Amino acid sequence: MTPKAGGADNAEESFKCCQCGHMFGTEGRRHAECPVCGHDCAPPHCGIVDASNEGY
Numbered sequence: 001m002t003p004k005a006g007g008a009d010n011a012e013e014s015f016k017c018c019q020c021g022h023m024f025g026t027e028g029r030r031h032a033e034c035p036v037c038g039h040d041c042a043p044p045h046c047g048i049v050d051a052s053n054e055g056y
Contacts, residue, residue, distance in 0.1 A: 017037065030043070
């Protein structure tokens with residue numbers, strides 16, 4: 001994945017689920033089902049944030 005201009009090279013755009021707090025990659029989508037709780041994540045309810053893509 002190519003980082004955004006000025007963004008860290010170890011970060012990717014991710015959804016933060018407003019129901020359970022799980023964060024998962026957007027993969028270019030504007031909405032997606034949370035893989036943990038099944039909530040339909042889309043702005044403005046679920047935030048889109050930069051999250052680390054490092055495998056800690």
